[in-house]
Amino acid sequence: MNDSPLPAPGLPAGFDAPDEAAVKAFRDSILAKLVYQVGGRPERASPRDWFIATALAARDHIVDDWRRSNDQTRSDDRKGVCYLSMEFLIGRLLSDALGNLGLTETARRALEGLGVDLDTVAGQEADAALGNGGLGRLAACFMESMASVDVPAYGYGIRYENGLFRQVIAGGIQHEVPEDWLALGNPWEFERSGLVYEVRFGGHVRSEVSVDGSTRMIWHAGEIVNALAYDTPVVGWRGKRVNTLRLWSARATDPLQLGDFNRGDHVGSQSARMRAEAISRVLYPGDESEAGQELRLRQEYFFASASLQDILRRHLSNHADLSNLAEHIAVQLNDTHPAIGVAELMRLLVDLHGMEWDAAWTVTQAVFSYTNHTLLPEALETWAVPMMERVLPRHMQIIYLINARHLDRARTGGADDMLLSAVSLIDERHGRRVRMGHLAFVGSHRINGVSALHSQLMRDTVFADLNQVCGDRITNKTNGITFRRWLHRANPGLTRLLVDAIGPAVLDDPNRLADLVPLADDAAFQQKFAAQRRAAKERLASLIAGRIGLRVDPDALFDVQIKRIHEYKRQLLNIVQTVALYNAMRARPTASWVPRVKIFAGKAAPSYHKAKDIIRLANDVAAVVNDDPTLRGLLKVAFIPNYNVSLAEGIIPAADLSEQISTAGLEASGTGNMKLALNGALTIGTLDGANVEIDERVGRDNIFIFGLTAEEVMERKRAGYDARAAAAASPELRGALDAIASGVFSPGEPGRYRGLVEGLMHDDRYLVTADFDSYNTRQRDVASRWSQPESWWRSAVLNTAQVGWFSSDRTIREYAADIWGVAADDS
Ligand SMILES: *Cc1c(COP(=O)(O)O)cnc(C)c1O
Numbered sequence: 001m002n003d004s005p006l007p008a009p010g011l012p013a014g015f016d017a018p019d020e021a022a023v024k025a026f027r028d029s030i031l032a033k034l035v036y037q038v039g040g041r042p043e044r045a046s047p048r049d050w051f052i053a054t055a056l057a058a059r060d061h062i063v064d065d066w067r068r069s070n071d072q073t074r075s076d077d078r079k080g081v082c083y084l085s086m087e088f089l090i091g092r093l094l095s096d097a098l099g100n101l102g103l104t105e106t107a108r109r110a111l112e113g114l115g116v117d118l119d120t121v122a123g124q125e126a127d128a129a130l131g132n133g134g135l136g137r138l139a140a141c142f143m144e145s146m147a148s149v150d151v152p153a154y155g156y157g158i159r160y161e162n163g164l165f166r167q168v169i170a171g172g173i174q175h176e177v178p179e180d181w182l183a184l185g186n187p188w189e190f191e192r193s194g195l196v197y198e199v200r201f202g203g204h205v206r207s208e209v210s211v212d213g214s215t216r217m218i219w220h221a222g223e224i225v226n227a228l229a230y231d232t233p234v235v236g237w238r239g240k241r242v243n244t245l246r247l248w249s250a251r252a253t254d255p256l257q258l259g260d261f262n263r264g265d266h267v268g269s270q271s272a273r274m275r276a277e278a279i280s281r282v283l284y285p286g287d288e289s290e291a292g293q294e295l296r297l298r299q300e301y302f303f304a305s306a307s308l309q310d311i312l313r314r315h316l317s318n319h320a321d322l323s324n325l326a327e328h329i330a331v332q333l334n335d336t337h338p339a340i341g342v343a344e345l346m347r348l349l350v351d352l353h354g355m356e357w358d359a360a361w362t363v364t365q366a367v368f369s370y371t372n373h374t375l376l377p378e379a380l381e382t383w384a385v386p387m388m389e390r391v392l393p394r395h396m397q398i399i400y401l402i403n404a405r406h407l408d409r410a411r412t413g414g415a416d417d418m419l420l421s422a423v424s425l426i427d428e429r430h431g432r433r434v435r436m437g438h439l440a441f442v443g444s445h446r447i448n449g450v451s452a453l454h455s456q457l458m459r460d461t462v463f464a465d466l467n468q469v470c471g472d473r474i475t476n477k478t479n480g481i482t483f484r485r486w487l488h489r490a491n492p493g494l495t496r497l498l499v500d501a502i503g504p505a506v507l508d509d510p511n512r513l514a515d516l517v518p519l520a521d522d523a524a525f526q527q528k529f530a531a532q533r534r535a536a537k538e539r540l541a542s543l544i545a546g547r548i549g550l551r552v553d554p555d556a557l558f559d560v561q562i563k564r565i566h567e568y569k570r571q572l573l574n575i576v577q578t579v580a581l582y583n584a585m586r587a588r589p590t591a592s593w594v595p596r597v598k599i600f601a602g603k604a605a606p607s608y609h610k611a612k613d614i615i616r617l618a619n620d621v622a623a624v625v626n627d628d629p630t631l632r633g634l635l636k637v638a639f640i641p642n643y644n645v646s647l648a649e650g651i652i653p654a655a656d657l658s659e660q661i662s663t664a665g666l667e668a669s670g671t672g673n674m675k676l677a678l679n680g681a682l683t684i685g686t687l688d689g690a691n692v693e694i695d696e697r698v699g700r701d702n703i704f705i706f707g708l709t710a711e712e713v714m715e716r717k718r719a720g721y722d723a724r725a726a727a728a729a730s731p732e733l734r735g736a737l738d739a740i741a742s743g744v745f746s747p748g749e750p751g752r753y754r755g756l757v758e759g760l761m762h763d764d765r766y767l768v769t770a771d772f773d774s775y776n777t778r779q780r781d782v783a784s785r786w787s788q789p790e791s792w793w794r795s796a797v798l799n800t801a802q803v804g805w806f807s808s809d810r811t812i813r814e815y816a817a818d819i820w821g822v823a824a825d826d827s
Contacts, residue, residue, distance in 0.1 A: 018106035027110035029057040050116050051124035055187035058097050062233045066242040073152040079822045080152035081330050082311055086337035087136030088157050091645025092125040093188055095489050100235045126181040127646045129163040133564040134671050135373050139334055141482040145808040147236030147243045149824045151816055156307035159230045159247035160283045167603045167642045172619030176606050188232045195229035197309040199302050205394045217351055219394040225276040226251040227306035237484055248306045250279035288607055297391055304341035322353055326366030330820035333370040336381045336436040342443030343395040369819045370440035370447045373668050375462045382433035406442050410469045422465040441466050446819045448477045451669035451690040479669040480808030483510050486675045491653040493532040516801035526793040540654035544638050552636050556595035557786050561659035562651055565604040565611040568666040572614055573768045577776055579736040582625050589630050594783040597636045601643035613756055620745040652679050660685035663766045665710030674806040680796040684778055697802045702795040706778040707771040723764035733772045
């Protein structure tokens, strides 16, 4: 099937009114870029050439503001933020940059004059997938919001040559293909060849007595890798300020062992280079092998070290010493991946800058804060002590020292042995391992969860002991999303409608969305709202036809579950319910069924076999359901391959129903839930993560809540849950599971899913069967609501109207005030 680049989401029209001179200047600039930088000719240029030329022309508009933002921060000596993240899932940047600069119309008309269409050009851009999912997308939304609310910031991460894999579905099975996002050039980045730091690995540590009689620890590294900076400007809304995303690329210090090469060992002479450069080759190398785990650790230390060296250099260029570092810089650790930074900053301050331990520790704790993103035990990072000693021998010593002092303080505070072993940075239970979450916690003045429920669970469960010992450092910062990307750019039709209805101030202040509330009962407004949805559904229908050759009816209810494939997110619950619906429709084909399209998209981690089975099952169910004539087309199942930011932008405006159905207590926040509710989809969901806060804001009449609560989930697990009994008690569930297990959807291999269903009966740890009946009942409520359009669209309008609080501008202002101590604009 066709795999042409996804069309860019339509760019909002009419928010900026260009004058002729500006259009002409922009056109001249694009032409000059095309001729002198791309080396093309207007009459032969490809859309890709035009994209590069347009992006370069837009970049010129950014550079002056960028310099001005940096100069001003420096001259005003403003405190700034460094956001350390292993992932930045930024997606495409052209429409973002043009939109925030107010140049969309200027660029559109400039290109029109050259016979070129802006949307086609924007659709050429590679989707920068330097992240997996929610965590990386949060970092990208935060970068945009920090620029928009005037917080000086650097994002620090890794410039992966190959980001997240491209997902290809063949025979229903996920295959992973490398995503070569840099292949055709990246017009946004600046290589900073003068900004290179040495990052050390391995070797050994010796103590040396210096002339004044004090002892210093000297790390004699076994290997040095260079970190080279690439900067991408991040433009805020209305060009308010431009911040920097600084990504590190790994380079060998010696590209070639010339002696070996000349002796004829042409491959071996480059092995050191390969080893060094593997660090920034791929996002999340497989970590099933020891070598894979070591590479992960090398990646984490590589970017933490380069970033901290850069932060200290920048500080010292403007200040006399490092004692006041925390007055000028706040460093946010996005999850534990950069947590080794705590030990690295201690090393830099004590070993290199000669600071006393206690003074250095005070600075470190005041500088760092840490965001936790998951409480799943398997996702909490730990590193084996022997590996740490081998890769980072000095850091292991520093971690022991931090731990000794931390445990002494706890002991003095009355902690018993059990509490001490729970709060220790070293887990002694199964081989000695360093707990990176504990290191981040102890080294930070604030630790935050990402939704009210998640932060409460942090306090009550995984971090209860540490929080007690460390004196209540946990705070909540519910996630948010940037409305510029997820409403203005992704859904220009709806945005235009909102501006017409309640005025353009809504573009600057998301709280103004509440002005829509009175319009929720207005029949004419409801119709306009529904018409925007309908147009988006037509576009999605043609995308689905193009991608997977499936025809779907834009008048059907579009029921959407788009996110990483994971057992706790429970795509399986949705698929089983789809099968139950299929069974019911076949049993009573002439009943008045609501036409429905079940839409799935998402990638599974390459080594996560259960998640891949779930993808295959979704595709197998789709193949049978979509071709069954007894359904008369009333049920369709679409698995759209290669979920990424651009695909999300295409699906979200077309969604009627948003599936947020994780096992309660396991989704830290979710942000997909916010994007969909903002665009007016109704949520069917559990009381999990930020769903709880969405429910509070939109009201129980405008959301479909089902299932066990987090507390009930914990009780069920304590009591020992019996899935077989649940299946026996529910005929619809049993019928669906029997159909899957007996091979109805895998006729060529009837036993394909027997193991999956048996496994569920044996150990249903995500409580799919426990929540099935409640979910299935709620899905019937959804269908009956859909049959009363005035009621449905009233709720849809009220969703958009009442989720303004989930803007990441709000989230960033809260971080700025409560964690970072930096000034933000307060509009
Ligand atoms: C928002 C987003 C996510 C996160 O979705 P959840 O439903 O919160 O898990 C993941 N991937 C992409 C591409 C996104 O845009």
